[in-house]
Amino acid sequence: MSPKLKLLVYAVLLVCCVPFVFPTWWMATTSLKPVNEIFAFPPTLWPSDATFEAYRQVFALQPFGQQYLNSFYIAVLVTLGTLVVSSLAGYAFARIPFRGSGVVFVLVLAGLLVPNEVTIIPLYRMFDGLGLVNTHWPLILIPVLGAPSVLATFIMRQFFITLPRELEEAGRVDGLGRFGLFWQVSLPLAKPAIGAVSIFTFLHSWNLFLEPIVFLSSKDKFTIPQALTQYVDAYGGALWNVQLAAATLSALPVLIVFVLAQRQFVEGLAQTGLKG
Template identity: 40%
Template sequence: MAYGFARFEIPWKKFWFATLITTMLLPSTVLLIPQYLMFREMGMLNSYMPLYLPLAFATQGFFVFMLIQFLRGVPRDMEEAAQIDGCNSIQVLWYVVVPILKPAIISVALFQFMWSMNDFIGPLIYVYSVDKYPIALALKMSIDVTEGAPWNEILAMASISILPSIIVFFLAQRYFVQGVTSSGIKG
């Protein structure tokens, strides 16, 4: 979607881009009831699909906007050279643009991973079996408000819960730093 916005002249492009930006202004809780009804009709409640399906279709306007801004800083010269060499739009995207965008795509993937790891309201709404709770929700549910909290267990679970995020960040740190630093380079 970002490549289409950044590189192609489409009818009503400014209107659709403004609509994309406007969706970023909506609080995510506004979309919860329609999404819940949709996923209920699809029979996907009490599974992880309502949590992962929107991520697969780039429904977060912020990430599309981030990739559009990154693409605007990439010169079109290499794309034009690939087209002269006989590449169609899909080949230009796959063989020229995606390698250039790799740091930005990995940055978006890291941000999305962190947001989904820290999501509390989504699993609370869509997942109702205790054995399927993600770690953030299980951590919250382990705190009993009527009795004293077992802080040793809570802190141990909190320490374990941040391990996937730390491991993923350190594995992709090189690309993340590349994406952040190269996003300001002009062609």
Template identity: 70%
Template sequence: MSRKGKLLIYGALCVLALPFLFPTWWMVTSSVKPDIDIFTFPPQLIPTSFSLDAYREVFTLQPFARQYFNSAYIAAVVTLGTLAVASLSGYAFARIRFRGQNVLFLVVLVGLLIPSEVTIVPLFQMFHTWGMIDTHWPLVLVPIFGAPSVLATFIMRQFFLALPGELEEAARMDGLGRFAIFWRIALPLARPALAAVAIFTFLHSWNLYLEPIVFLSTPELFTLPQALTQFVDAYGGPMWNVQLSAASLTAIPVLVVFVIAQRQFIEGLAHTGLKG
């Protein structure tokens, strides 16, 4: 392709990226403005006054550092647990033949069709019976063993279906059992799919909102999406610069994870046959 053609393509991509980049830029720049300058029209792309007071208030008005840690460790545990469950179940559905396999997999896929709002009441009653209300257990167990892990299982199954059967036959000739084949051969080859599942799962857990407001009531146990709604003034009105400062801090791990793993993420989707 000629130099002029490349410049045209890059220019078009930059223009198309503006609707996605502008909200993030507005969020970050508005977090260092006073409230009176946030909603000026036309918007100020570069702040005329700069202050980090809102970032300090984020940590003084609420236990934001503890809430940040809550979201981080819950997302990490849920991601690791989902990777373990989805890789095992995906491998079983793809490589192990048993009676009723397709019917069972269809039942699993039905989980994708059930909105979380439908199951939230029975889940609350179940965890209340177990004495787990106002703890982090529901936020860990539901994503790992519930409907959110169905998509992860589907991605892993699609990847394992694409693996050549000759690899397993050669491994059996070398004396490896079923689990050893999975652990030593299939799982290392599935790194692109695992990366895609990890990003999907991390983002879902990090942005989870409905379940925390249902299961949690103690501010020290709040996760970030729930904490963002608590920055209000004495009259219940939003403190916009403080909320935007907290939102900017909340977005950092998501950007870091995607920038680091975007190559594996795209490769994993390509191998599993998913299109976005």
């Protein structure tokens, strides 16, 4: 490719990325503006008098640090739990033949067709009967045993199917049992799929909104998406600079995960047959 053509390609890509980058830029810079400058016309791309007062209010108005920690540890536990369930289930569907396995797998995938809004009421009654309302257990158990885990199981199954059976046959010659074949042969080779599952599971848990507003009522137990709705004035109006400051802080883990792991995510989906 000639230098001129390469420069043209870079210019086109730069223009195409503006609609995706600009909202993030606007959110971050507007969080540094005083309230009267947010709605100024014409709008400014950089605050004329930058201030971090909105970030101070983020932590002063409610326990945002605790809420941040809540979202983080819940996302980590959900990711680990989903990896355990999906890797075992995906391996079983891919490598352990049993009668009706295809029908069972279709029934499992059918769980993806059921909206969360349909099951939220019976789930609430179940967790209320167990005394787990206003705790983080529903936010951990529902994703691990629900639709996110079903999609993760599908991805892991698709990957395990692509592994050559000769690898397991060699493991059997070495005396490995079924779990040994899974743990020592198949799972170490599934790093791309594990990376893809880890990324989308973490992000799904981090952005979870419906379940927190249904199951949680104490501010110290809130997660980030629920906490963002609480920055309002005495009349219920939005504190725009404070909300944008909190949103900027909440977007940092998402941006970091995307920048550091986008290649692993794409590679994992490509190797599981989901590219296109």
